[in-house]
Amino acid sequence: MIDAACGVLESAPIAEGLHRLTLAAPEIAAQAAPGQFVHLLVPDGAHILRRPISLMAFDAHAGTITLGIQPKGEGTRLLCAAKPGDTLRALGPLGRGFDAKGAACVYFVGGGLGVAPVCCAMDAFATAQSRAFFGFRSAANAYGMTQAPCPVTAVTDDGTLGARALVTVPLEAAIAQRRPDVILACGPLPMLRAVRRLALAAGLPCQLSLEERMGCGVGACLGCSVKVTTPEGETYARVCRDGPVFDAREVCLDG
């Protein structure tokens, strides 16, 4: 894990409510894996807690990491306001990411902000048989589809892009046509619950990235605990250390 001062190379909006930041972070990029995240210090120096942001892409040769950030509260607004030439402090790469090495057919599922880490997973694991399913609120919120390494089916809540449907609708139809070797998903909790149900019912391996639960981000506060079932019985895992990616059969997403 590296704590580095990273130069901002690019900072631009890429969709409504989403900003892309590209940082010079050679040491982090060299160790990164899809599904991992970085912990960014808010640049005003007034916020003690860092903000966890998933890797949307990384390039070990160029020494860069790319992030998709939703300006939600003060911390993320200040991060999105960073300009090329500024420096941001990033700790990472953190957490346990996706793993689909050797899978011939991967179905990628992303909802909203969750599309960002799924793009990173697609760069690493997409094959000729793989497919991706993205759900957005509206066409204005859509991103991640140009230069995708496998076919993408996008749906929206309002029907302005693709069908007016939940992302699990085309996913379920695709599973009925061809069973993937594994499903990789990230998105809001209700979407993850629905993907988990589908995968378990079909007996398919599935990995889910949880982005909604975090406190300190470094394993100290237990604020990110989630219930998991292991061969030894029920226990608690930390999203920041043991995740954010979990096996769908193990993680409990109730309530």
Ligand SMILES: Cc1cc2nc3c(=O)[nH]c(=O)nc-3n(C[C@H](O)[C@H](O)[C@H](O)COP(=O)(O)OP(=O)(O)OC[C@H]3O[C@@H](n4cnc5c(N)ncnc54)[C@H](O)[C@@H]3O)c2cc1C
């Ligand atoms: C593993 C992981 C990956 C993430 N990846 C991304 C990403 O790629 N892009 C993105 O835009 N957002 C991502 N998030 C969510 C992002 O970290 C929060 O939106 C952000 O921390 C909110 O900070 P804020 O100051 O803007 O908002 P505020 O609401 O002002 O934050 C106040 C406090 O709550 C915490 N907080 C609020 N919401 C969240 C949340 N959903 N998760 C964790 N902490 C929260 C903040 O750390 C802060 O301490 C990710 C979260 C996790 C856990």
Ligand code: FES
């Ligand atoms: S966020 Fe504090 S232990 Fe995971």
